[in-house]
Amino acid sequence: MYGKIFLNFTPKRWWIKIELSAQKEVLELARDYTETLLNVPVYMLENQHEAWNSFTTSAIPAFLYSQTKATHFWNSLQLLQENNIYILKDDFAFNFLFLWVQALQRFLVFGPYVDELPTESYCARVVEKQRLSVSYILPLKTYYESLPVAAETQVIAAAQVLLRHLYATAKPAAVKNIYAPEKERHQIIFPASENTDTIRQLEYRYELEEQLMEHVQQGDLAAAQETMLFLRQEISTIVQVGGPLRHQKIISVMFNTLLRKAVQNAGVPAFYCNPVFWDYAYQIEEQTQIEALMQLRFTMLETYVRIVQEHALPQFSLPIRKAIHYIQLHLGIPLHLHNIATAAGLSPSRFSTLFNQEVGLSLTAYINQQRVQRMAHMLQNSQLPIAEISNFVGFSDVSYASRIFRQTKGVSPTQYRQKSDAAP
Numbered sequence: 001m002y003g004k005i006f007l008n009f010t011p012k013r014w015w016i017k018i019e020l021s022a023q024k025e026v027l028e029l030a031r032d033y034t035e036t037l038l039n040v041p042v043y044m045l046e047n048q049h050e051a052w053n054s055f056t057t058s059a060i061p062a063f064l065y066s067q068t069k070a071t072h073f074w075n076s077l078q079l080l081q082e083n084n085i086y087i088l089k090d091d092f093a094f095n096f097l098f099l100w101v102q103a104l105q106r107f108l109v110f111g112p113y114v115d116e117l118p119t120e121s122y123c124a125r126v127v128e129k130q131r132l133s134v135s136y137i138l139p140l141k142t143y144y145e146s147l148p149v150a151a152e153t154q155v156i157a158a159a160q161v162l163l164r165h166l167y168a169t170a171k172p173a174a175v176k177n178i179y180a181p182e183k184e185r186h187q188i189i190f191p192a193s194e195n196t197d198t199i200r201q202l203e204y205r206y207e208l209e210e211q212l213m214e215h216v217q218q219g220d221l222a223a224a225q226e227t228m229l230f231l232r233q234e235i236s237t238i239v240q241v242g243g244p245l246r247h248q249k250i251i252s253v254m255f256n257t258l259l260r261k262a263v264q265n266a267g268v269p270a271f272y273c274n275p276v277f278w279d280y281a282y283q284i285e286e287q288t289q290i291e292a293l294m295q296l297r298f299t300m301l302e303t304y305v306r307i308v309q310e311h312a313l314p315q316f317s318l319p320i321r322k323a324i325h326y327i328q329l330h331l332g333i334p335l336h337l338h339n340i341a342t343a344a345g346l347s348p349s350r351f352s353t354l355f356n357q358e359v360g361l362s363l364t365a366y367i368n369q370q371r372v373q374r375m376a377h378m379l380q381n382s383q384l385p386i387a388e389i390s391n392f393v394g395f396s397d398v399s400y401a402s403r404i405f406r407q408t409k410g411v412s413p414t415q416y417r418q419k420s421d422a423a424p
Contacts (some may be wrong), residue, residue, distance in 0.1 A: 011074055013210060016258075016340065028242055028302070038148070038150050038154055038155060038158060039148040039150065040110055040111060040148050040150050040155055041072045041110075041111065041112075041148070042108060042109065042110050043055060043104065043108070043109045043114075044104075044106045044107070044108055044109075045107045045109060046106060046107075047105045047106070047107065049074055052074050052077070053074075053242060055109065055323065059111075059112055060094075060112070060320060061143050076178045077098065077100075077107060080098060080099075080100035080107070081100065082100055082101070082102045082167075082424075083099075083163055083167055083173050083174075084174050084175075084176060084180050084372045085097060085099060085156060085159045085160070085163070085168070085174070085175045085176070086098040086175075086176050086177070087152070087156070087175060087176070087177050087178070088101070088177070088178040089177075090115075092126055092140070093114060093115075093122075093126065093144075093148060094111070094112040094113065094114055094144070095111055095112060095113050095114065095115065095152065096109060096110065096111035096112055096293050097109070097110035097111060097155050097159055098110075098155065098178070099159060099162070099163065101166070108162075108204045108290045110155055110158070110159065111148045111155075112147055113147055113148045113149065113155065113267070114144060114147050114148075114149055114150075115149070115150075115151065115274045116149060117144060117145065117149055118141065118144050120137065120141055123137045123140045123141045123144070124137050125353065126140065127140060136255065137257070138250045138253055138254060139250065142245075142250075149397075158177060159173070160173055161170055193328075197283065204234065205234040205235070207226055208230055208231040209231065209232060209258060210225045211264040212224060212227045212228060212231060212258070212262070213258060213259075213261065213265070213296075214262075215227055215305075216259060216262035216263065216266070216304055216305055216308060217262050217263075217265050217266040217308065217312075218266075218308075219266070219305055219308040219309040219312060220305070221301075221302065221306075222306055224301055225298070225301065228297070228298065228301055232294075235251055240409070244290060245288070245289075245290055245293075248254060248290050248293045248294065249284055249285070249287065249293060249414065251293075251297075252284045252287075252293050252297055252300075253281065253284055254282060254297060255297050255300060255301075256277060256280050256284065256300060257277075259260040259300055259301065260273055260274075260276075260277045260304070262304065263266070263304050263307055263308055263312075266312040266313075266314065267312050267313040267314060267316070267321045267326060268307055268311045268312050268313070269311065269325045269328035269329070270325065270328070270329065272307050272310075272311045272328075273304070273307055276303060276304070276307065280296070280300050280303075280327075283296060315358075316358050316359070317354070317356065317358060318343040319345055319346050319351070320344065320354060320355060320358050320359065322342040322343055322344045322345065323340050323341075323343060323351065323355065325343075326339075326343035326344070326365070327340065327367060327370060328338055328370065330393050331367070331370055331371060331374060331393060332392055332393060332394045333397070334394070335367055335394070337351070337352065337363060340363065367394075368404050371393045371394050371395060371401075371404075372404060372405050372409065375389055375390060375393045375401065375405060375413065376405075376409065376416060378393070379413055379416055379417045379419070379420060380420045386401075386402070386413045386417075389413075390402070390413075401413070
């Protein structure tokens with residue numbers, strides 16, 4: 001049997017004409033061109049369970065591998081029919097395309113690949129949905145980044161061309177879906193080799209993470225440090241990615257994210273924790289020593305707990321916390337009662353009453369107080385002109401800013417800066 005294969009990929013038109021002498025040659029050459037043009041790997045697998053297990057364990061990381069799921073997909077493959085295209089999109093968003101070639105008793109597997117490169121926030125949502133530890137966010141993102149990015153329509157088009165020339169037919173193949181077993185979609189996925197003791201160890205580590213977040217949210221440094229020591233003994237079970245230094249960096253990034261989330265849960269405005277988060281992210285990336293990374297995690301813990309102690313708002317109701325967050329994020333621009341009340345989810349009149357009751361200040365007095373505090377911080381830490389600072393923090397008039405500053409601090413902005421500069 002002789003066949004011809006034409007591969008046409010837009011926007012560029014790739015016309016490749018190759019005369020083949022056997023179906024196997026068609027498959028092999030089609031695989032080569034698909035891998036070259038789409039960068040999507042293509043495998044030919046024998047119709048044997050061992051071959052499928054070997055493929056899945058080599059193509060999918062251990063922490064995403066499930067024996068139950070692998071068996072389900074294997075059973076699904078046994079139902080594949082010739083001249084059909086089967087698409088599998090796993091719960092973790094990586095894709096496969098399957099073909100069955102009866103004459104050769106072979107599966108043709110395109111993938112794994114992704115439709116688009118997932119962001120870290122997407123990885124976090126996947127981990128949360130699958131009920132995995134947040135420590136898997138970075139390994140999952142690293143795995144995604146190792147996969148080719150290809151539009152599903154292009155991969156299907158490549159398979160259609162292959163089948164059209166393999167079977168000498170102009171009729172397009174039917175495209176069907178293979179789904180993960182429903183019971184797998186909301187379970188923790190453990191490597192097939194892990195035993196009950198390892199599962200208990202993982203669950204214990206998750207409990208420690210929850211305890212750590214709770215202690216940070218409460219501003220309890222001593223309890224948080226004690227939990228951190230226990231957790232330090234458990235992190236050796238986290239999936240290894242890269243060398244020892246890279247592994248410790250990933251763990252540190254995970255802790256940075258975990259601690260930031262705890263601070264946010266404590267009601268601390270993003271204004272206070274976001275700069276700290278990114279500062280530590282850069283420090284982690286620049287570290288070259290494992291011991292320094294381990295020590296940095298304890299420094300991070302102390303910093304985040306101190307932020308909670310100084311800026312958490314547990315004494316306020318949720319609407320007032322939302323209003324304060326809004327004010328902190330928009331302090332540098334004109335603030336109006338209507339907008340703040342909307343952010344709090346209340347009517348202006350109800351919001352004003354509740355704000356006065358809980359904060360003990362009028363809305364205008366509170367906004368001025370926060371602008372003065374930020375102004376004082378900038379006077380201490382920058383040499384910007386006072387007019388620029390007052391404008392930056394939201395005062396439209398430097399004279400008014402100076403008057404409010406003196407009423408709050410007891411000295412003028414100039415005197416405050418001079419006192420700060422003279423301090424040892």
